[in-house]
Amino acid sequence: MAHQLIYTSSPTSLVVGRSGFSTVARNSEMSEKLAALVERCGVYNPGVFKGVVYSHRKISFGGKIWHILTRICPTGSDYTGRENYLAHHLVLDSSEAGGLSLNSAEILLGWKGWVSSWGDGPKWLEGSVYLGDAEPAAVLPARCWKEETGDSGSAALFGSAPVSAVSDSLPPEKILGLFAESLKLFINTPDSWDVTFTTHFFEGDSSSDFTWKILSSGRAESLQTAINFDEKKFPPPPSNRSATYARTGVMNNREMYNLKVGAPRPSSEIRFKVQREEPEKKFFAWYIALGALIVVSMLAAYLVVASGSGGISVEDDFRAVPEKRVPSVSLLPLESMDVVRAKIDEALAGQKFEKAVSIWRESGFSENDPGYEKRLLSRIGVKIDDMLDDASELSDGKEAEVLVEKAVSAIKNLGIPRGESRIDRAKSIMEKFKK
Helix, strand or coil, X not given: CEEEEEEEEECCCCCCCCCEEEEEEEECCXXXXXXXXXXXXXXXXXXXXXXXXXXXXXXXXCXXXXXXXXXXXXXXXXXXXCEEEEEEEEEEEHHHHHCCCCCXXXXXXXXXXXXXXXXXXXXXXXXXXXXXXXXXXXXXXCHHHHHHHCCHHHHHHCCCCCEEEXXXXXXXXXXXXXXXXXXXXXXXXXXXXXXXXECCCCCCCCHHHCCEEEECCCCHHHHHCCEECCCCECCCCCCCHHHHHHHHCCCCHHHHCCCCCCCCCCHHHCCCCCCCCCHHHHHHHHHHHHHHHHHHHHHHHHHHHHHHCCCCCHHHHHHHCCCCCCCCCCCCCCCCHHHHHHHHHHHHHCCCHHHHHHXXXXXXXXXXXXXXXXXXXXXXXXXXXXXXXXHHHCCCHHHHHHHHHHHHHHHHHHCCCCHHHHHHHHHHHHHHHHC
C-alpha cells in the first residue's frame, strides 16, 4: 500500500500559517519528517520546461528505504499570477515495492489515480493506495525500442549502471515505455526497483538521485552522451543475454525457474583415488561372460527344436502376452515468477493472507529466494495495520470484531513480524467496544 502527497501553490496549506508552494493533501499516516523529504522530490521549473515529468527516487528514512514515484505537470497560473505546477507523489517502502509484480515505470504509466490540478482546500487523504491492480505496460520483445532504434536488443543499453540520454521530442509516456521494457530485463522484478530515473533532468536535480536520466539538448552534459533520441544516434546493443532476452522475450530454464547455478569446485579441492585392477578379477570376468554365452546358446537350440515339433510357438507366445502400456504423464511447466506474484497480489487484495503465503510456498521458487517470504510477511503486516486502523474507526463493534479476528488469526498462524505489539493493539481496539 502506498501513501500519497500532493504539492502545489495554494493560498492555504496543511501546515498552519503556510501558503505558496506547499503540501495541500497527504495521508495522515505519513510523518511530518517523511513528508518534508518527499516535498523535496518535486523539483520543477515551468519557466524552462512545461511538459509532464515522471521520476522514481529512493530516500532513506526511519531505518527504511522509501520509493517515491512522482508525476509533475504544469497547471497554469496560481492565485498570485505566477506559473504553477503540481507534483503528485506515491510513497511506498522497499518491502511493499518488492512484493509488486510490476516495475516502477509500469506503475507510473498504468496507475489511474494521478491528479493534474487541485481546486480543493487542504485535505487529509484517507486510506492508502493499492498499486497491485495497475495495468502492465511492458511486454517483451521490446516493441518500443524496436520502433525507436530498429533493434529490440537496444533495451539492454539501459541496465544497472548509470546512463544518460538526450531527448527534447519524445513524449514522457514514450520514455516511460522504453524504461519499462528495459526494467523488464531484470528477471526478478524486485531487483528492478533498485534503478531510479527521471524523464527530464532539471538543473536543480541531483545526479546521484538517478540511475537513468533524460537530458535536454541544451545542456553541456548532453554533448558527451552517446544516446540521442532526437538525432537517432545509438550505440550498438551489447552482446549479452539481456539483449537476446529483449529481442525474443523467451527465458531460459534457469531464468524461468529462478535456478541457482553453483560455481565448480576448485581443482585444489578435488581428490582422485587411483585403484589398480587385480589380475584375478580380470580372469573372473571372462569366466562369467563365457558361462553366459553357453546358457544363451543352449536356450536358443531348445527353442528351435520345440518350435519344429509344434510344442511351443514362439510367435504365438508373444501374441498371447498382452501389451502393457505405461500411462503417459503430462509435465506441466511451472508458472513464471510474475504469474506467481500476480496471484499473491490478488490474494492480498482480498485479505486472504494465508492463501498468499501458501501460493508462494507451493510455487517452486521459495527454496531459491527465501528472502521473498520475509518481504511478503512484512507486506501482510502493513495490511494488518490498515485493517486495525479501519477497525478502530468503525462504530459497529461486530464489524470491527470481524476485522480484528482476521488480523489476529493471520498474525498467529503466519508469524507476522511485531506480532505481540499488533495483537496488543487489536485487544485495545476491542476493549473500546466493550466499554
